[in-house]
Amino acid sequence: MGFDDRYSSDIFAGHARSKKPVYRKVPATRGLVAEVVADGWVGAVTGWEKTYDGEFVRLEDRRGVDKLYKLREGAFMIDGERVTLVRHVEKQGPQRSASGSRKVAHVEAKVAAPSRIWVEGIHDAAIVEKVWGHDLRVEGVVVEYLEGLDNLQQRLDEFGPGPGRRVGVLADHLVEGSKETRLTASLGPDVFVTGHPFVDIWAAVKPASVGIPSWPDVPLGEEWKTGVCRRLGWGDRREGFNRVYNAVNSFADLDPSLIGAVERLVDFTTVPGVRKEDLR
Template sequence: MNTQWGPSDLGDLRAGQGRQIRQQPAESGLVIEETESGWVGAILRVEKAGGMHVVVLEDRHGKTRSFPLGFGFLLEGEPVELTPSATPKAPRPSTSNRTASGSRARSSQQATVARAAKFWVEGTHDAELVEKIWGEDLRELGIAVEPIGGIDDLPAMIQAFGPHRQARLAVLVDHLVPGSKETRIVEQVRANRQWADTVLVLGHPYVDVWQSVKPKALGIAAWPSIDRSVEWKRGVLQAFGLPHGNQRDIAHGWKLILARVRNYADLEPSFLGRVEELIDFLTQDDEDRYA
């Protein structure tokens, strides 16, 4: 493992270390800095997407980026935890014409009616990554991304959803490799011909969605190899020399990793391709598929 990447490179966002980090409502117009990327911008809005809140910042050149709300921000040089504002304001239009996924953004600011179709992912981290890269596209298309907390009961969940031609269901699965538990469950779904035209389940080969981030984007040669007796995420954070004792540490570790993802070029093709296929499946009857 390349040991050059550690806390000194990622920044120290450890909750509760040194001093209490105060909460700051994400008021429109407030100028803040996202610590890991160094992005400085004015808050345009806070919105909920993929089961989480994200804050949209606009820099002095009119470019925008979205970040998960929470820790990892500076206000006048002081660390703060951004929280949803109690008095949200109307969003300002974005001046960018390309989304993080590389597609061309539509010029119209008219809201898109939500579809009955759904895009399911296994966990919150999956939803946050999809939101960061495809969020603008999905909002234009009226598609909601929902974390489902695992696929152990996937056939029953699909049955309860009741997919049909006007309400397709796309599911992105972690660790879809020969012989895995996930593969056996997906094969059950695919064997049900009732869902052949209305449900598409695809997956990536990685143990966790974290691995879909290219090592190069993190400044490492490769993801560390973790013994099967160790919980994978905690093992990874331990290998990086980061706190790994509880869920709060894992959440902060993921925020550090997610901050290094700028656009689609920072993700593995095997992950990008599956997400694009699932979006295409949900919109295959559209006459004006986004560019």
């Protein structure tokens, strides 16, 4: 019987099922929401760490709890697809920053300044970082997640603000007579709280940028983000955040009240001699 050459090309190839699966590589941009295959943890990307054991991504869940996970192949799920997260490296952008100011060539970000900008929610932090990130890094200003104004006094006690060590706070729903206004009434000269009038930072993104005619009305007592997703036919809060975050690329996508609030905080934390009374 002669040699059957039907198998000659596959002798060393191995069984098809033994081939290693290939997963799509996705840049782990800040604010990207991912699920960990191993334990089901769901969180937004807030940063990375490099250790002797390789690179890790930091994921923060909706309660503000964060965990580190190694960037392994196929270790994460995004919108039902198993993927490999890779560290995001920002490309060289245009010669103007998102705020419209001219970028200075060959200028490295400053070492982090003593002052801080705190934002009330994790989605707020992601959007502020996306739009103002370059300008803030050049100024050396660090943006940190506050996890609600109820934690403000405790954080201030731990931080110890003072001259040259200021704190600027971005708040949602900062309108006259609200709980947020009462919480921030008497915080001293080195703490400045400002914000936008919307119940949530999603609503400070222009509807046209998100591709909707308007933000839907959600009755009091119903969780706003969940109600918005239900009325717009978005799957869940995670999908909603991804839609909003991906829609924001510049100042043109934001309501002027949010733009003005962040600009005031930048001035307060970076310009010596500016008083918060000057920024009202």
